Amino acid sequence: MDPVMDPVLEVQGVSLSLGGLTILDDLSFAVGRGEVCALIGPNGAGKTSLFNCVSGVYRPSAGRISIAGHDVTGLKPHERARRGVARTFQNLGLFPSLSVRANAMAGAHTRLHARLLPEMLAAPWARAEERALQEEADLVLDALDLGAVADTAVTALPFGTQKRVEIARALMARPALLMLDEPANGLSDGEVDELAHVVRGIRDRYDLSILLVEHHIGFVTGLSQHVVVMDVGRQIAAGTPAAVTTDPNVVRAYLGDPL
Amino acid sequence: MTMPLSAPAVAPVVAARTRVRIGYLLVLAAILAAAVVPFLAPPYVVQNYTRVLIVALPTVGLNLLTGYGGVISLGQSVFFGLGAYVTAILVADHGWAWWQTLPLAVALPLAAGVLIGIPSLRIRGVYFAIVTLVLAAWFPNVIQRFNETTGGNQGKSLTVMQAPGWLGLAQDQYGYLVSLCFLLLVLLLLRNLARGRTGRALTAMRDNEVAAATQGVDVARTKIYVSGLSAAAAGLGGCLYAATQGIVSSETAYFTVVGAIEFLAAMVIGGAGTVLGPIVGALVTERLPVLLSDVDPQLAVAAYGVLLIVVVRVMPAGLVGFATTLARRLTARVTQHHTTVNARNEGKP
Ligand SMILES: Nc1ncnc2c1ncn2[C@@H]1O[C@H](COP(=O)(O)OP(=O)(O)OP(=O)(O)O)[C@@H](O)[C@H]1O
Ligand SMILES: [Mg+2]
Numbered sequence: 216m217d218p219v220m221d222p223v224l225e226v227q228g229v230s231l232s233l234g235g236l237t238i239l240d241d242l243s244f245a246v247g248r249g250e251v252c253a254l255i256g257p258n259g260a261g262k263t264s265l266f267n268c269v270s271g272v273y274r275p276s277a278g279r280i281s282i283a284g285h286d287v288t289g290l291k292p293h294e295r296a297r298r299g300v301a302r303t304f305q306n307l308g309l310f311p312s313l314s315v316r317a318n319a320m321a322g323a324h325t326r327l328h329a330r331l332l333p334e335m336l337a338a339p340w341a342r343a344e345e346r347a348l349q350e351e352a353d354l355v356l357d358a359l360d361l362g363a364v365a366d367t368a369v370t371a372l373p374f375g376t377q378k379r380v381e382i383a384r385a386l387m388a389r390p391a392l393l394m395l396d397e398p399a400n401g402l403s404d405g406e407v408d409e410l411a412h413v414v415r416g417i418r419d420r421y422d423l424s425i426l427l428v429e430h431h432i433g434f435v436t437g438l439s440q441h442v443v444v445m446d447v448g449r450q451i452a453a454g455t456p457a458a459v460t461t462d463p464n465v466v467r468a469y470l471g472d473p474l
Numbered sequence: 475m476t477m478p479l480s481a482p483a484v485a486p487v488v489a490a491r492t493r494v495r496i497g498y499l500l501v502l503a504a505i506l507a508a509a510v511v512p513f514l515a516p517p518y519v520v521q522n523y524t525r526v527l528i529v530a531l532p533t534v535g536l537n538l539l540t541g542y543g544g545v546i547s548l549g550q551s552v553f554f555g556l557g558a559y560v561t562a563i564l565v566a567d568h569g570w571a572w573w574q575t576l577p578l579a580v581a582l583p584l585a586a587g588v589l590i591g592i593p594s595l596r597i598r599g600v601y602f603a604i605v606t607l608v609l610a611a612w613f614p615n616v617i618q619r620f621n622e623t624t625g626g627n628q629g630k631s632l633t634v635m636q637a638p639g640w641l642g643l644a645q646d647q648y649g650y651l652v653s654l655c656f657l658l659l660v661l662l663l664l665r666n667l668a669r670g671r672t673g674r675a676l677t678a679m680r681d682n683e684v685a686a687a688t689q690g691v692d693v694a695r696t697k698i699y700v701s702g703l704s705a706a707a708a709g710l711g712g713c714l715y716a717a718t719q720g721i722v723s724s725e726t727a728y729f730t731v732v733g734a735i736e737f738l739a740a741m742v743i744g745g746a747g748t749v750l751g752p753i754v755g756a757l758v759t760e761r762l763p764v765l766l767s768d769v770d771p772q773l774a775v776a777a778y779g780v781l782l783i784v785v786v787r788v789m790p791a792g793l794v795g796f797a798t799t800l801a802r803r804l805t806a807r808v809t810q811h812h813t814t815v816n817a818r819n820e821g822k823p
Contacts, residue, residue, distance in 0.1 A: 313674065331667065
């Protein structure tokens with residue numbers, strides 16, 4: 216694998232065991248600045264588990280995770296959010312009691328300066344900060360075609376739309392690294408193409424580096440510069456989309472016989 | 475991408491604005507109504523309403539921690555009691571005026587809330603509920619144990635707050651109005667808190683703790699702070715209780731598990747996670763038994779139980795949540811009607 220210049224995310228020798236099972240086995244790769252890196256592999260390969268290790272939900276049993284050159288292996292999830300890690304969840308991690316807009320605003324938690332006392336006393340600057348955030352949220356929602364449902368309860372939306380709300384929430388953090396766990400899940404082919412367009416748009420607009428997990432192979436090859444293939448916790452291939460999709464190992468383990 | 479929503483965006487905005495305006499008017503009317511109560515009702519009824527206001531304080535605090543934050547606490551009675559004893563002891567034995575005890579009666583429970591929270595809120599699950607329940611069960615024994623200072627089950631008497639002469643108010647009227655002012659103040663502070671960054675973080679934590687943490691919410695720290703604030707509100711309630719009732723003892727129900735459960739019931743009945751729920755809940759839990767026991771004391775207990783079950787089953791967001799949903803439907807219908815009427819009238823000369 217080529218050494219990645221100026222990596223936003225570095226995963227070095229990461230292993231994870233849960234309940235005596237080895238879920239991840241000595242995984243190493245990096246995501247360069249401005250790059251879309253895809254993580255693919257069959258069900259149960261450990262893609263979501265790796266997301267959990269990067270966002271701090273799981274603690275790896277070995278290895279090192281760095282964000283923009285800083286070792287974050289020992290940090291809690293909220294501390295990693297402050298370092299610029301944002302993610303979406305494969306099976307949704309929205310806040311059902313909050314509106315679409317409030318969900319988006321929740322993503323900017325670390326960027327707000329208001330704390331208990333200024334909030335309780337309704338300090339004018341804290342109110343102004345909150346209003347500005349609301350306007351910003353509306354812009355991000357518009358960019359994701361969610362403007363019309365800003366006041367809606369998230370639970371009233373279909374699965375695919377909720378996944379887009381999660382992207383909006385993650386964008387509100389202004390992350391250095393955006394991790395998307397199966398964003399195209401549950402979408403029709405036309406919608407998948409449109410989502411690819413949206414993701415490309417936000418990458419350029421917000422200057423993002425993206426780590427993407429997706430089973431929709433067309434979506435992956437269309438978007439990513441770099442693909443890492445996993446199978447049962449191990450990395451079995453890595454490289455450009457073209458190289459990886461023709462790799463016999465990958466075809467055997469994941470893609471199946473070409474039709 | 476397919477947009478599954480076809481509703482026009484304008485109508486909900488109009489409805490929301492109308493709703494906010496109606497909401498403010500209702501709150502203003504309620505405050506005015508509350509302010510005239512002591513001038514219309516006989517003293518014993520005024521005193522009963524004073525207790526409603528005082529019980530609302532620990533309930534408001536609990537609502538922040540449990541209603542918004544999802545952390546179940548069964549120890550509000552302890553913090554209420556702490557505040558009450560700080561005031562009772564300082565007034566009765568050290569000659570302080572009741573209002574001089576206020577800062578301490580709030581600060582001590584606040585510190586206790588934080589200290590209890592530090593070990594028990596770092597661990598997820600029901601640990602905090604159990605710790606606070608144990609404390610609530612133990613608290614009356616502590617009062618007994620230190621009966622030389624606290625008066626134990628014999629109680630400790632203090633002079634109740636007196637209205638300054640120039641106000642021309644009776645003692646019960648003054649106690650009521652002071653309690654009302656403090657309750658409104660606390661409500662205002664907590665409402666401000668609930669509608670910003672912290673309120674969002676609390677709701678987020680309650681809905682999905684892992685997702686909240688990945689948004690950058692320091693879950694343990696937020697819970698600990700809010701545990702302190704919740705206890706401080708209870709302490710203020712305790713201070714006012716002592717200063718208006720004039721006696722505290724280890725037998726006072728509000729200082730026991732019974733009190734803790736009443737505060738919890740008031741929150742649930744009124745509406746957990748709503749700003750006004752605790753007030754409505756306190757009104758029901760304090761006034762209903764009194765009203766019904768005039769008819770039949772047995773009936774009071776039964777009706778209370780039935781009400782609790784009905785609310786929990788039928789109105790998961792309590793009475794206030796239920797009323798809000800109802801009002802929202804109504805205003806939505808009214809504005810929809812208006813817009814259709816306006817649309818129909820357009821184009822006419
Ligand atoms: N908390 C856990 N405890 C025990 N095993 C777990 C846990 N989380 C994940 N696993 C196991 O780890 C393996 C990898 O799961 P993971 O969800 O990371 O796979 P994935 O690559 O995301 O799969 P999919 O494509 O289906 O989403 C699975 O065998 C799963 O059962
Ligand atoms: Mg997965």
